[in-house]
Amino acid sequence: MDRITPYPFLFLLLTFLSYGLCAQNAVVKISVTGIPKVKGQLLVAFYDSEDSFLKEDKVVYSKIVPVTGKTMDVYFKDIKQGVYAVAIIHDANNNKGLDVNFLGIPVEYIGTSNNKRNYFGAPSFSASKFTCNSPQVDLTIELY
Template identity: 40%
Template structure:
């Protein structure tokens, strides 16, 4: 009986829900450079320390990215269209971005990026979202 109970407990722990986040990025104005895609799983780490990230070479005006084996929870997605491959979002003298960017839930901040709460999505199973890049 003890062996059976132990086996069943092990099965329960190994069966934790893993999910996939599929992101379609639209409105890439000129297929060059790279996309820096970051996902955040907490308000404290939002736009500071990604839970996971990917850098993808841009070859088309639309592209798809997959994050696999994510635990169930809330996530926020941030994308930078790094046209010149310098690894950051370039800004002009006034701090206005000169490269494309986007966030989950099509959120935009008034003065600066939107909040974590405005961009978070619930991941409970496989989820697909579309982010259209914004430019100033």
């Protein structure tokens, strides 16, 4: 009687299991610091390309979170693997937008992933991007 070798079966089983682990979506934890006042809400948005970055109709993932402290953790679950940039607005007056002065300069606090500041215009996607390729991704974004 022929005996079945368990190695091919074991190899296939491990291959399928490891694929499932690699293809898992991530939990992204964003620690937000520099919130000036405990009022209003945070508008948090994920973008996945230079063309979509900071365009309201091109957001991939988003959340509106009431401000409960001067530092906060915001969690996003089930984020697909990829390259993203995050932008955050402290919407102090709850109007669901970024308030600017007559010169177009923000009067509400903002921040982006990698904490890239651009004093003459918005930061670029390439300066703000990060790779989401593990089950847990931790970011810290300081508002300014």
